[in-house]
Amino acid sequence: MTRLLQYIYRSILPTNIRKSIDIFPYLRNWKIEGLKEKSVLVLAPHPDDDIIGCGGTLYTYHLMGADITAIYMTDGRKGNHLYAEEELVSVRKEETKRAAKIVGIDKLIFSDNRDSELAVTGNTIKQVHEVLGDSQPEAVFFPFVMDNHQDHIATARIFFSAARVMKYDPLCYMYGIWTPLPAYNVVSDITLCLETKLRALKEHKSQLELANLTDAVKGLSNYYSILNGGNGYAEPFIACPLHEYRRLGKVIGW
Secondary structure (H helix, E strand, C coil), rough: HHHHHHHHHHHHHHHHHHHCCCCCCCCCCCCCCCCCCEEEEEEEECCCHHHHHHHHHHHHHHHHHHHHEEEEEECCCCCCCCHHHHHHHHHHHHHHHHHHHHCCCEEEEEEECCCCCCCCHHHHHHHHHHHCCCCCCEEEEECCCCCCCCCHHHHHHHHHHCCCCCCCCCCCEEEECCCCCCCEEEECCCCHHHHHHHHHHHCHHHHHCCCHHHHHHHHHHHHHHHHHCCCCEEEEEEEHHHHHHHHHHHHHHH
16 A cells, blocks of 8 residues: 555656645655554454454553453354354354453454444444544554455445544554555564464464464564564554545545
8 A cells, every 4th residue: 555655656646746745644654653542442343353463562552551442343153164153153252352351452342243244334333433432542453445355344444434523533553364464654563472462362262273373373473573674573554544544535435
C-alpha cells in the first residue's frame, strides 16, 4: 500500500499538485511513531485473529498499562470441520477467553455473527459503533483492507462505516492474517513477548488441530524482524489516523 501510494505521488501527479496536495501523508510514510496509546480496541474477524495478527503487540500494551478491548466479529463455527458447529462455537469462546487473559485483554465482546457470513449491515455497524462510543480507544487494530478473507475485509469495512461520525482521531493499525502485508510503516518488536504470544495461540487448540499455526506465526515474525535489520521477532502494521483511513475507504469505493 505505501509503495503504491508513493509511486502514484512521485510518478503520476504533476509536481505543482504534488507539493500542494497530500491526502495520505501517513500511509506514504515509510515509518511513523506509534504503539504508545493508553486505550486500545482490536477487531478480530475470528476468535484467534487478534493473537495471530497482533498478540505480541497487545501484550506490550498490557505491560504499559493500557486498557484493551477486543471485539470478536464472528463465532468461528467454520474453523474446524471435525466439530459440530454449535459445539465449536462454545469451544472457541472458551479458548478465546484463556488466550485473551494471557496477553492481557481486559474486555471481550463476542458479536456472535456467523463465521464466513460477516457483512456490512445496520446491525454489525451498530455493534462496532456502540463499542467505539463506550471505549473511546486511542488505537484501533483491524485487518488490512485487502486481507484475503471475506470476513476480514468485511471487518475493515464495518469499522470504516461505524467510525464515520466519530468526533476524534484515533490511530488505526491494519494487520495481516491471510495476506502478509505488502508494505508497512510501523514495526512492533515482540522478541521479548514471543513466548507469551505463542502460549496464547496454543490455547486455540481447535485451530492447531488442523494446521501448525505456531511455527507459521513464529517464522513470519522472524522474517519481518530480519527485514527490519533485526534477528528477533516482529509484528508489522499499516498505520494512519482515522481521518486518513476514511479517505482510503473512499478511494477504494466504500
